[in-house]
Amino acid sequence: MSKKVTLYITGLLLLVLLATGCSSDGEDTSSANGESDEATSEENSEETSERKLTHAMGEITLKEKPERILAPYLEDSLVALGEKPVAQWSIGETVLNYLQPQLEGVPKIGWDLPIEQAIEQNPDLIIFSAPTALQNGSYEDYSSIAKTYVFDEETGADWRKQLTTMGEILNKQDKAEQVLSDFNQKVEEASATIKENIGDESVAFVWTMGEQFYVFDENRYGADIFYNEMGIAKPEFLQSLPEEGEQWNPVALEKLGELDADHVFLIGNEGEPGFEILENSSVWQNTPAAQNGQVYEVNDPSHWTIDGVIAHEMSIDQMVDTLSK
Structure with a gap:
């Protein structure tokens, strides 16, 4: 596997x-x-x-x-x-x-x-x-x-x-080639739209499950596309994460308080304890995204935590819609 x-x-x-x-x-x-x-x-x-x-x-x-x-x-x-x-x-x-x-x-x-x-x-x-x-x-x-x-x-x-x-x-084979061609076009168009709306402001993606928090590094699932193909600015915080490996380690709340992203997509099933923990955390509330009201709660993690063309299309569409408001 x-x-x-x-x-x-x-x-x-x-x-x-x-x-x-x-x-x-x-x-x-x-x-x-x-x-x-x-x-x-x-x-x-x-x-x-x-x-x-x-x-x-x-x-x-x-x-x-x-x-x-x-x-x-x-x-x-x-x-x-x-x-x-x-x-x-x-x-x-x-x-x-x-x-x-x-x-x-x-x-x-x-x-x-x-x-x-x-x-x-x-x-x-x-x-x-x-x-x-x-x-x-x-x-x-x-x-x-x-x-x-x-x-x-x-x-x-x-x-x-x-x-x-x-x-x-x-x-x-022709259908697969067309699907990938359409996806590449979506990436190009979405990149232009997002940059038009937020410029060089940085974006981070955090998945909460239970009481734990996982930050997407630049090669994790769709973040590889967002950062490396769409050119979305990465927060400096990502440089402090351990090198990607077999184990995706959670980030402690105190460490998460150092997240310097301008925008944060907070991903998790509705009702996850992590949402309430962050809401009541002064450490989290002092991060730039939280102070500026630019933390976006996403209640369907299923297409954010898998690699696939349909999954990535949905995540891109959600990003474009959210950052265009």
Whole structure:
């Protein structure tokens, strides 16, 4: 399992154990490139010629277009390409909230893809995000159920490569290319709009879960796009964070009081204790963003704490809307 998937799953497991807050539904989004349902339907109806695909665990041959796809935690790429999985990733009742408008009615399957649950879904293609994602059985176990494709670690950890490879698997290379082209255009337009509204003022992103706080460094999830592609100014505070690693460590409240960002997106499920802690903290209330009324509470963290084209589009749209007011 890739590093970012591991971090997200760890966070969600903590969230389930804490049983704090309740997730709000993600906002509705259209397909990533704005094509009509009719166009998507026509594309999906096209037959696929026999293809041999090499992957991290070997080689598979697909003789026709897969109809029943199992791809836990890869649903963003599937949906962006106009596909609906036969079952969706979950931890207990927790799912990827932001994709629920597109995945309404799709049954849940355990994040570690239990063999019995996989058999029940009768898939004709199973896709894993990395070799380490095979948590509940061997490659041979899953291959005995259906054709099984496993991303290598590098591809699974890079959402653009992941989307491109998914396009190759599903014979939708042109669609994947168009989705990425549309996304790049959105990044360019959003960057111009945000700079027009806030200039060189800095922005920080803080995720609260339970009573803890996590600050997005410049390579964490969408922050990589915001800072490194859109050119949004980073607060100097980020330089004091430990180097990004497997473990995403929380930041102590006293340390968080040093956050020098002009704007802060405070992300967390409604009712998280962290919101009340900051509201009552003189340390936090003395930060520049809090003093200037430029802390923005975001109550759906699901698309902020994952890498995927739809997730990043939603976060960008939310940023543009918030910073344009």
